[in-house]
Amino acid sequence: MTVDAQPVAELPDPRDFGFTVVHREELSDELLALVEDARALNDAVAHTDVAPEALAQARAAIAAATETLNGARRPTGAMVAGRDSRGRPEYGTIANIVAGPVNPAAPPLELAHTDDGVRGEVTLNGSYEGPPGLVHGGWVAALLDQALGSAASAAGMPGLTAHLDVDYRNPTPLHNPLTVTARVTGTERRKVFVSAEIRHNGELTAEGTAIMVQLMLPS
Numbered sequence: 001m002t003v004d005a006q007p008v009a010e011l012p013d014p015r016d017f018g019f020t021v022v023h024r025e026e027l028s029d030e031l032l033a034l035v036e037d038a039r040a041l042n043d044a045v046a047h048t049d050v051a052p053e054a055l056a057q058a059r060a061a062i063a064a065a066t067e068t069l070n071g072a073r074r075p076t077g078a079m080v081a082g083r084d085s086r087g088r089p090e091y092g093t094i095a096n097i098v099a100g101p102v103n104p105a106a107p108p109l110e111l112a113h114t115d116d117g118v119r120g121e122v123t124l125n126g127s128y129e130g131p132p133g134l135v136h137g138g139w140v141a142a143l144l145d146q147a148l149g150s151a152a153s154a155a156g157m158p159g160l161t162a163h164l165d166v167d168y169r170n171p172t173p174l175h176n177p178l179t180v181t182a183r184v185t186g187t188e189r190r191k192v193f194v195s196a197e198i199r200h201n202g203e204l205t206a207e208g209t210a211i212m213v214q215l216m217l218p219s
């Protein structure tokens with residue numbers, strides 16, 4: 001395999017492309033605590049078996065909270081800026097469904113750089129259920145896709161997923177810590193080949209490979 005895709009010296013600043021950027025340290029403790037509460041709420045709603053009167057009370061409280069929160073909204077596409085584990089700038093969409101720090105639907109999967117790629121630990125609550133007690137296969141793929149994209153980005157070759165292959169090797173359990181790793185395995189012109197794994201207690205539950213097509217950045 002030829003090695004053609006060239007890492008960029010520094011990831012582009014999304015502000016140069018018209019995106020709103022929020023610095024991670026600007027996210028208030030109150031907002032981050034609210035997001036955690038909302039994650040617990042998702043799980044509670046998915047499993048509640050309380051009486052209709054209690055459900056009506058909960059609906060009213062949620063409706064009031066939704067109205068309050070919609071009082072000021074960030075635009076779709078807003079980015080969060082942080083520093084990677086090597087101290088270099090990194091960017092992600094703030095509401096990313098897998099890793100977004102303020103998206104209550106995100107587990108979230110937080111990935112750190114390793115010598116050869118990225119690695120993170122994540123536990124999925126009952127709101128990610130597919131088969132009984134197990135993580136939905138689409139979410140297994142989503143975890144892998146995010147890690148694959150992050151590995152390409154961490155190697156200085158940010159891109160979009162063009163092709164994704166997933167092999168489900170063993171059931172992936174809910175409510176248990178999962179280790180997600182990914183690394184770049186090669187490049188060819190703008191294509192970046194990446195592979196990723198999910199493990200539980202060291203046992204492989206799923207693995208995936210992808211072709212990321214490196215973004216064409218204006219010089």
Ligand SMILES: CCCCCCCCCC(=O)SCCNC(=O)CCNC(=O)[C@H](O)C(C)(C)COP(=O)(O)OP(=O)(O)OC[C@H]1O[C@@H](n2cnc3c(N)ncnc32)[C@H](O)[C@@H]1OP(=O)(O)O
Pocket residue numbers: 090091092145146147148149150153159160161162163188189190191211213
């Ligand atoms: C810290 C930040 C971390 C961020 C992580 C984010 C992870 C999340 C990742 C995602 O979810 S991305 C969202 C899902 N993906 C998309 O929405 C992509 C939709 N597809 C496209 O926009 C375009 O098809 C794409 C940019 C992928 C490619 O279009 P281009 O016009 O730029 O490229 P082109 O078609 O010329 O192809 C470039 C090379 O890729 C190859 N290619 C393109 N599509 C392919 C495909 N589907 N399978 C295999 N190879 C493919 C193509 O053959 C060619 O290879 P060669 O250099 O050998 O000629």
